[in-house]
Amino acid sequence: MALSFKGDFTNNLGKIYGVYTGGFAVFVLLLALLEQVGVPDRVIGYLFIFLTIGVYAYIGIISRTAVVTEYYVAGRSVPALYNGMATGSDWMSAASFIGMAGSLYALGYGGLAFILGWTGGFVLVAILLAPYLRKFGQYTVPDFLGARYGGNVARFCGVIVLITASFVYVVAQIVGVGIITQRFLDVPFLAAVFIGLAGILVCSMLGGMRAVTWTQVAQYIILIVAYLIPAILMSVKVTGVPIPQLMYGTALEKIEALEAAMRAAGQVVPYHVAAFTTPNGQFSMNLAINFFALVFCLMVGTASLPHILMRYFTTPSVREARSSVAWGLFFIFLLYFTAPAYAAFAKLEIYQNLIGQRIADLPTIAPWLKNWQLMSPYGVNWINIVDRNNDGILQLAEFAIHPDVIVLATPEIAGLPYVIAGLVAAGGLAAALSTADGLLLAIANALSHDLYYRMVDPNAPTGRRLIVSRVLLLVVAVAAAWTAGTAGSDILFLVAWAFSIAAAGLFAALVMGVWYKGTTNAGAILGMIVGYVVTFGYLMHTEFYGLHFMEIFGTKEAILGAYRQFVGIAVIPAELKAPIQALIANPAQIQDGPLAGWLFWSDSIVLRNRVVGRLWGLNNISGGIFGVPLAFLTIYVVSKVTRAPSQAMQDFIDSIRVPKGGVRLADARQGVKE
C-alpha cells in the first residue's frame, strides 16, 4: 500500500480504511482456513496478536512527524467521523471490552450504571466543553486553564489532576494488555506486559497525536468487529436470530423464570433484572443511591478526562468538533448496547445447561469448562467448581466465575472455532492498546508541553521540544509498565478512581471557565484544589485507612462493627489484629468518632481484603460525588469575593464562545505559534 500522507491522505480516508477492513476480513478468513487444515491454536493466537500489532506499528511509523502541530493535535485535520472512531477506541478500554459484560453478569441491573455513565458523559462533553475547547484551539487541556485563569498556577493544578487520573488509568490498561497477551501467547505476565508496551510505544513515539489518531481508527475497526461477531453468533445459537441486541429480551425472560425456580427451591439467587434489589428480594435505598451516585461520577468523569477532551483539539472546525462527539458516542454505543446481551446469553447458558447438572457429567455437557478451570492472573481460578454440600449436583453457590470469562469464553461456549477466540483476543488488545496510547500521550504532553515548554523553558526550539516529548513518553511508559508488572491485577479497582479524581479536579473549572464570565483566577484555582484534595483524600482515607476513617466519622457501634470486620479478614496477619482485638475486648472504652453525629454518619464494608469506610453509605468508587459540588461551590463563592476578571479576559471568553474568527487572548504570552 503506497499511502501518501501529504494532502491527499485525508481525502482518501474512506478508501484507505475500506481496504484495511477488507484486508482484515481476508486475514481472519485465512486464519479460519489454516485452522481447518490443522494449524495449532497456539499459532493462530500468535498470528492474531503479532500481525495486528504489526499493522498498528506500520501506521505509527509512516505517520511519524517533526511538526509540532502534527505531533500535538494531528494537524487539526481529522474529520468528524474519523475523530469519532478514534474517540471510540480511545475511550473503550480493556475494562469496557472485557470487563463490562462480566460486571453485568455479576451485578445485573446494578452493572448498568457503567453503561449509562460511560455514554451519558458524552452529552456533557458535546454541550458544555468540546466546541469551546476546539475554538480555543491550542494543544492541551492545561493550556486552556492557563489562558483562562492567568497562567502557570492554574496550568500546574490542571497538570497534577491530569497526571493523577491518567496514570492510574494507564497502569490498568497495561495490566489488561498483560492479561490478554499472557493468555494467548502463554508467556509470563511481566514478559507479556513488555510486549504490550512495545506495541504501545511504537504507535505513539514517532508520530504523537497524528500516529495515535490513525492507529486508533484502525483499532476501533478491529475491536468493534471482534466484539459484535461472537455476540451475533451466540444469538444465533441461543435464539436463531442474528440480532443479539434485540433477542436477549427472550433470554432475560428465561433467566427470570430460572431464578424464580431456584428461589422456590430455597436457594438465594441474585436478581438479574430487578432494580435496586438485594439477593433476598428487598428494595434497598442504599443500592439506589449508590447507583445514581456512580452514574453521576462516571458521567462527569467522562467529561473531564483529558485524553478524551484532547481529541476535540484535532478536528478542523468547531462545527466538526460537535458532530464528532455525536459520531464518537454512536461508535461507543455500538459496543455498549451489545454488552448486556453477552451477559444475558452467558447467564442463560450457565443457569440452563450447567446449574442443576451432576458435576461428574459437566465435562461432557460443557467441554469448554476445562479450558477455564485454571489459575488466572487475578490469583483465583477463572472458573471454580466446588461441591460444598457433597450432593454431586452443581448448585449456583458452588459455581464461581471470574467476570472476565464472560467475553473471553463466549466463543467457546457458543462452540465456535478457535479463530473467533483469537479475534476476541485481538479486539481486547486493540481496546487496551488504543486507550493506553491516548493516556500516555496525554501525560507526556502535559509534562513536555505544559511543564517543560510553558513553565521551564519557553524559548526551547521545536526540535528540542519534540525530543523532550518523546523521551518523556518513553519514561512514563516504562514507569507505568513497571507499576503494572509489580502490582498486577491488585490495582485494577483504581480505574474507577480516575473518573472521580478527574471529575472533581477539572470539571467545574473547565465548565465555569466557558459558561460563567465572572469566574476568577483565584476561584478556579481554589476550586480545583478543593475538588482534588477532598476526592483524592476521601478515596485514600476510606480505602487504605478505613479503620481510622471510621474512628472519626462512625458512631461507637459502627466503629466496633469495623473492628469486627477487620479481625475477620483472613489474610491480615495476627500481629496486626492483636491491638484491634484488645479494643473489641473492651467495648465500653470505644467512643463515638469526633465527627459522628447529626451531620455525618458512616458504615464500613469489607472489599479487596480491606475494611473500607463509607460516608453516608456511599461506596468510595463514587467519591467524586463530594468533590464535584464542592468544587463548583468554591469557585462560585471565591469568584464572588475576588475582583472580577478584566475586560481583556471577558473579551477572550466572548471570542471562544462564537465559532467565527480567531481567539482574542487576554495575555499574548499564552499564545502558541504553529
Added chain:
Amino acid sequence: MALVEHVRHSPEEAPAEISKATAATYWRRTSSLMLLMLGIWFVFSFAIHLFAPSLNAIHVLGFPLGFYMAAQGSLIVFVLQLVWFARAQNKIDEDLGVAEE
C-alpha cells in the same frame, strides 16, 4: 503548515468583529439550547431510572422496561440528542452569521 484547506482557526487568525447585540442574542439562544439539552440528559440519566422498579413490570419483547431503558433506551436517546444538538447549534450559528466561513 496546513494539511488541507479547510483547517481553520490558526492562532494568528484575527478575531471576528461581532456586534454586542449579536453576541448577546447568540449566547442567549445557545444557553437555552444548552439548558434544554441538559434537561433531556437529566431525565434519561437519572429521573427515568428512579421508576425502574415499576417500569420492570412492563415487558416488551421479553425486556423488562426499566432494565431496557438503562441498557438501551437512554443510550439511543443520548445518540439522537447529540445529532439534534449539532444541527440545532449549527442553525443558530448560521442564523446569526457567526458560523465558520
